[in-house]
Amino acid sequence: MADPAETTANDSAAAPVDSSGDIVVTGSRIRRSAADSPSPLTVLDSGQIRAAGTQQIADVVNQLPSLAVTQTNQTSNLAGNAGINALDLRGMGTQRTLVLVDGRRQVPAIPGTSAVDVSNIPSSLVERVEIITGGASALYGADAVAGVANFILKKDFQGVEANARYSASTRGDLDTYSYDLLAGTNFHEGRGNISAYAFFENQPGLVSGSDRPWTADGYPIYVRPNSRVPYTISDHNRNINTADAAQVILGGRLYAVNANGSLRDPILGPGGFINAAPVNLNGNADALGTLLTDGGEYNGRYDGWLLSVPSERISTRASASYEVSDALKLFAIGTFARTRSTSASLQMTSFGSDVVPADSPFITQQMIDAAGGAIPEGGLYFARRFMELPQPSTEYDRRLFQGTVGGEGNFTLFSHPWNYSAYYSYGRTEQRIRDVNATAYDRWYLGLDSTRGADGTAVCRSTLTDPGNGCVAMNPLVPLTQSMIDYITYTSHWSKSTLTQQVASAYVSGGLFDLPGGAVQMVLGAEYRHEENDIGTIPEYDPTSSLYDPTIGTSATPLVGKYSVKEVFGELHVPLLSDRPFFDLLSIDGAARLSDYSTAGSTTTYKLGGEWAPIADIRFRATYGRAVRAPNIGELYTASSTSGLWITDPCNAYNLANRVDRSEYTAANCAAIAPSDTSTYWVYRDIIAQGNLDLKPETAKTLTLGVVLKPRFLPRLSVAVDYYNIDLRNAIDAFPAQTLINKCVDQASLDNIFCPLIGRDADGNLQSVITQKLNLAKYLTRGVDISATYNVPLEQLGLGAGAGTLSVDANYSRLIKREYTLDPEDPATITEYAGVFGTPKWKGVVRTTYANEGYGLTWTLRHYSPMRASTTITAEQYQDVWTPDVFYNDISGYVSLTPQIELSGGLTNAFDRKPPRIPGAEAGGANFELGYSAGVYDVIGRTFFLALRFHR
Structure with a gap:
């Protein structure tokens, strides 16, 4: 992976060229030498892709340091849209990274968004990937704020290529099979070509937290007995509320409830209760949510979370081209892809805040006696995980079609070569979603509120006033009966959402006149894009549907949203000087784009860049630009939907005393709110998501700013160093519900932008949260990218003829700043994420390859510098703040069995490097709101692959 000057030229056969041999690269639509680009460009070639041994191109691209942790099979279990593989340049969000295929826009994979699922682009079809991270918005339009990833596919293919691949973990799971076939033929003396491609991949197995020791054997947390000592790490923790058997506190003592309702002593781990500060069990109902032990009958925190989601993928592509003349080449491309995937979560858990009423017939005399003769009026609080429930999951079924037709060609104008390209594309994505074995929490709480009926049997209290409501009284203290399970669980019908995208785009490019440095070249183009979404919802959640079920407790409505944009763009390349003393090269470049959105109005983007090479060995480059992103359909039009979430009130007694990120204003604001319930920690409340038509771009x-070094005394060495700075204002963000709740009370007063989104009842207790997107946040990211390549024939080192070639390709990034400001008017909301999980200050990948006739070996070293779990964890108050430097070693190799058959294989994470035992890192380094999914660190462990390739 290197600068274009070092890598792209080696792949020029796969890109459009003119008679001079110049090449079209992602950083410009002007045909010129790949070395002559003012914007940093990283290239991943087909050899590097094959060496990674994966059909998921996202797994290879995401190793580049300019890419941040984003949605993949290992991070999407609870983040929504499981199975999507998206790209996130600079950590600024997938919505700010534009994905192109052969320089053309792709239809998004998720209705309402701009996210492209790159798993629909199998790695065996990719010739190379080009990543540009500077000034791309003026060149390619909206969504390119952070940059562009352009996937260049094999085209005009002649022959047959087939691949079969098997991979698995060395622990005997995560079996994955994939097959693909590419065939093409030329006709009419090579002027025409027809190619077809088909791909199938199946990863059926489940890998959950209970399948790996680092997520199964308890978890680490920061603890301290009092505020006078620093936090230390306590490991192997298990929560009392994870037991299969109900846990209750009676008479200041913890009991477990047997399946027959009798009481017994709980089976604790060898350390007993391991809370840093002893918990008072006498009259403390909240203890059920805080008690910890280190084993015993208690389950793991991540047992139900999938560390990698199962998926099945089918992708087909057919293309045809015909060169009528040098001035006209026609082409047509059709793509179809289908993906099925599933996410899963833990069965319902009561964290200690659920209660069995004091008059419930499910409370036994033994329990009453243990409580001292009477159950408190508030009822009996309990904690447990309901493992008898079927595991809840969400199933996704996506279909994508995209058809493109167009033409391109060359001609002469102003005595200079010119070229043009024009295409029309129609794309459609259909997504179906359903919930399987989900819990209807409204039914659950109705059933939990049990009492005695007229005949003395257990009934729901609501049934006394509404006899026909079908409520089934719940006894949560023992395993639920089948009738209870049937009442509170459901499997929904499928929702259906569609997105259609139409793009018409054309440009011309060529020379105008000559200067001492060469021909002044320009690009003029126009583009029209129309997107329309029909975002459906699960019928059981839709009040307008005949299948609506209000007892589930979730509501959502469908909607139709659309927008269009008309754009004109231009680019200019002015080579001022070349081959002069102190000016081996001097040029300037500019680009501009005018856009008119039907929703957001008119916008203007531009960039200005230049290069100066005083001698051939060194070249300086710089670009400055303005980028604009208009709100997408999902941000503008999202219909109001209501679902539930466990949240905590920052004004409860525990949070007021212990929440580490509370502000100096929190206590006073909470005193003004004065909630009546300050003892309950977790509460299950309505979360209302809705769009915002007032959003602006x-x-x-x-x-x-960069420099490229190609010293003549080492002709095969290239080094590029580039500094980048991105300052994004009025960023469109939807903040997590808990963040909104906390920020409301952390401001200087309650009169702020967050509190209107928080609903409280007359007693000041939390009722609901609106998670509406706002033009509010600010992103500031700065860093330095470093890339180097070197290759040498070993014969030159005296090892004899036929000794092969050794090459090294290094790519590193130093993150200087990643500053996020929630509210620019409030300096207290500035958060620095550099060095926090997901954003290492140093990230790099180094590939070392030995290649000889018929065989080759590649060693890939991936590096993450030390990180901490959150911005509030500092060395002043915490011990063991940082994870260590983490290195992953991947080894792969290939051998040609015959001229047509190649066998390859390898190990990923060859030394089975385990995640660090810093809180959160053991589950991949992601946060709770992403479901403790795998993020930075490998949670699967060592995997291997074997592949067979046939080509002729």
Whole structure:
């Protein structure tokens, strides 16, 4: 992976060229030498892709340091849209990374968004990937604030290529099978070509937290007995509320409830209760939510979370082209892809805040006696995990079709070569979703409120006033009966959402006149794009549907949203000097794009860049630009939907005393709110998601400064160093519900932008949260990218003829700043994420390859510098703040069995490097709101692959 000057030229056969041999690269639509680009460009070639041994191209691309942790099979279990593989340049969000295929826009994979599922682009079809991270918005339009990833596919293919691949973990799970076939033929003396491609991949197995020791054997947390000592790490913790048997506190003592309702002593771990500060069990109902032990009958925290979601993928592609003349080449491309995937979560858990009423017939005399003769008026609080429930999951079924037709060609104008390209694309994505074995929490709480009926049997209290409501009284203290399970669980019908995208785009490019440095070249183009979404919802949640079920407790309504944009763009390349003393090269470049959105109005983006090479060995480059992203359909039009979430009130007694990120204003604001319930920690409340038609475009200023070194005394060495700075204002963000709740009371007063989104009842207790997107946040990210390549024939080192070639390809990034400001008017909301999980200050990948006739070996070293779990964890108050430097070693190799058959294999995470035992890192380094999914660190462990390739 290197600068274009070092890598792209080696792949020029796969890209459009003109008679001079110049190449079209992602950083420009002007045909010129790949070395002559003012914008940093990283290239991943087909050899590097094959060496990674994966059909998921996202797994290879995401190793680049310019890419942040994003949605993949290992991070999407609870983040929503399981099975999607998206890209996130600079950690600024997938909505700010534009994905192209052969320079053309792709239809998004998720209705309402701009996210492209790159898993629909199998790695065996990719010739190379080009990543540009500076000034791309003016070149390619919205969504390119952070940059562009352009996947260049094999085209005009002649022959047959087939691949079969098997991979698995060395622990005997995560079996994955994939097959693909590419066939093409030329006709009419090579002027025409027809190619077809088919791909199938199946990863059926489940890998959950209970399948790996680092997520199964308890978890680490920061603890301290009092505020006078620093936090230390306590490991192997298990929560009392994870037991299969109900846990209750009676008479100041913890009991477990047997399946027959009798009481017994709980089976604790060898350390007993391991809370840093002893918990008072006498009259403390909240203890059920805080008690910890280190084993015993208690389950793991991540047992139900999938560490990698199962998926099945089918992708087909057919293309045809015909060169009528040098001035006209026609092409047509059709793509179809289908993905099925499933996410899963833990069965319902009561964390200690659920209660069995004091008059419930499910409370036994033994329990009454243990409580001292009477159950408190508030009822009997309990904690347990309901493992008898079927595991809840969400199933996704996506279909994508995209058809493209167009033409391109060359001609002469102003005595200079010119070229043009035009295409029309129609794309459609259909997504179906259903919930399987989900819990209807409204039914659960109705059933939990049990009492005695007229005949003395257990009934729901609501049934006394509404006899026909079908409520089934719940006895949560023992395993639920089948009738109870049937009442509170359901499997929904499928929702259906569609997205259609139409793009018409054309440009011309060529030379105008000559200067001492060469021909002045320009690009003029126009583009029209129309997107329309029909976002459906699960019928059981839709009040307008005949299948609506209000007892589930979730509501959502469908909607139709659309927008269109008309754009004109231009680009200019002015080579001022070349081959002069102190000016081996001097040029300037500019680009501009005018856009008119039907929703957001008119926007303007631009970039200005230049290069100066005083001698051939060294070249300086710089770009400055303005980028704009208009709100997408999902941000504008999302219909109001209501679902539930466990949240905590920052005004409860525990949070007021212990929440580490509370502000100096929190206590006073909470005193003004004065909630009546300050003892309950977790509460299950309505979360209302809705769009915002008042959203405006977000804008960014981008700057890159770099230098490229190609010393003549080491002709095969290239080094590029680039500084980047992205300042994004009025960023469109939807903040997590808990963040909104906390920020409301952390401001200088309750008169702020967050509190209107928080619903409280007359007694000041939390009722609901609106998670509406706002033009509010600010992103500032700065860093330095470093890339180097070197290759040498070993014969030159005296090892003899036929000794092969050794090459090294290194790519590193130093993150200087990743600053996120929730509210620019409030300095207290500035958060620095550099060095926090997901954003290492140093991230790098180094590939070392030995290649000889018929065989080769590649060693890939991946590196993450130390990180901490959150911005509030500091060395002043915490011990063991940082994870260590983490290195992963991947080894792969290939051998040609015959001229047509190649066998390859390898190990990923060859030394089975385990995640660090810093809180959160053991589950991949992601946070709770993402479901403790795998993020930075490998939670699967060592895997292997074997592949067989046939080509002729």
